[in-house]
Amino acid sequence: MAKTIAVVGVTGAQGGSVADKFLSLGWNVRGITRSAMSDSAKAKAAEGISIVEADLDNLGTLIPAFRGAHVIFAITDFWAPFWEANARLSKISDRATGEHAYAIEVQRGRNVVDAVQQVSKEDGMLERFIFSTLPSFKEQSNGKYTYVYHFDSKADVTEYLKSKEDLWQKSSLLNMAFYSKDTGRFADLLVRCPPKQDLLAVSEMASYRTVMNIWSKTTGIPAEAQEISVEEADKDAPGGFGRESGESAATSAEFGWGDHLVLPKDLDPEIRTTSLKEYMENQKR
Numbered sequence: 001m002a003k004t005i006a007v008v009g010v011t012g013a014q015g016g017s018v019a020d021k022f023l024s025l026g027w028n029v030r031g032i033t034r035s036a037m038s039d040s041a042k043a044k045a046a047e048g049i050s051i052v053e054a055d056l057d058n059l060g061t062l063i064p065a066f067r068g069a070h071v072i073f074a075i076t077d078f079w080a081p082f083w084e085a086n087a088r089l090s091k092i093s094d095r096a097t098g099e100h101a102y103a104i105e106v107q108r109g110r111n112v113v114d115a116v117q118q119v120s121k122e123d124g125m126l127e128r129f130i131f132s133t134l135p136s137f138k139e140q141s142n143g144k145y146t147y148v149y150h151f152d153s154k155a156d157v158t159e160y161l162k163s164k165e166d167l168w169q170k171s172s173l174l175n176m177a178f179y180s181k182d183t184g185r186f187a188d189l190l191v192r193c194p195p196k197q198d199l200l201a202v203s204e205m206a207s208y209r210t211v212m213n214i215w216s217k218t219t220g221i222p223a224e225a226q227e228i229s230v231e232e233a234d235k236d237a238p239g240g241f242g243r244e245s246g247e248s249a250a251t252s253a254e255f256g257w258g259d260h261l262v263l264p265k266d267l268d269p270e271i272r273t274t275s276l277k278e279y280m281e282n283q284k285r
């Protein structure tokens, strides 16, 4: 009998890719959304995904949505709470919006962990929990960069997950750098591998300069990457966002992503991923 995967964020970029991949592998896919009536949820239902309503703000709704699943994949979204509050909170301080979205994302992530743990204990069906996370860039930069709230919030949830010893034994972490359409492939890899992996899900490591060169060649539009400082990024997008994105790029450039992370080819030397060039060419079509 086909196994079941429950996917949080099925109407979004990451969850949508995971749902499509597992559907193509013959799994029963249960997609979780706040509204089954949205156009994107209806489109997923039309593909053959069974749509279930639940809200990460409400732990009680997550329990039935997760029950009976062999695999649970979850994302938390930092950016919707950030942009909803930015016009108001950025007037207070350049940390206020980041702190607000951080608190919401951490609470939602903890709700997911608590619900997965409860369901796993109750029905004993869970084989793998995959949490889409990011490393703490505050730690990675040795405290130099402290505005990268969208990384540090996910890392906070990861620590919470690791504190649930029984659940952690069945879990793996997916660190998405920049998206391609490969999120589903990386989630499948983590289901096939032993648990407790901390995967940096990239097809290739490239500098911003290389990315821009490939983009320029693919589109035929002359372009080049220009390096700016965190202060310049802050001036371009004041109130928090410029510093958040500037410090995020600065941390990865100066300190890397962290030696604790494994790469897809470390887990499966034969894995086929989409190269940057292929990805950009596909986007053009």
Ligand SMILES: NC(=O)c1ccc[n+]([C@@H]2O[C@H](COP(=O)([O-])OP(=O)(O)OC[C@H]3O[C@@H](n4cnc5c(N)ncnc54)[C@H](OP(=O)(O)O)[C@@H]3O)[C@@H](O)[C@H]2O)c1
Residues within 6 Å of the ligand: 008, 009, 010, 011, 012, 013, 014, 015, 032, 033, 034, 035, 038, 041, 054, 055, 056, 057, 075, 076, 077, 078, 079, 080, 108, 134, 150, 175, 176, 177, 178, 179
């Ligand atoms: N862009 C990148 O390259 C990148 C790289 C690494 C990590 N990330 C992280 O990815 C996250 C966003 O993931 P994404 O791009 O896949 O999302 P997305 O395309 O923006 O979609 C957001 C998803 O989250 C669901 N959602 C939001 N709030 C919810 C709630 N309270 N309860 C249940 N579901 C909820 C939405 O479902 P409904 O609206 O249908 O309810 C939707 O499916 C962010 O935290 C970001 O930091 C992005």
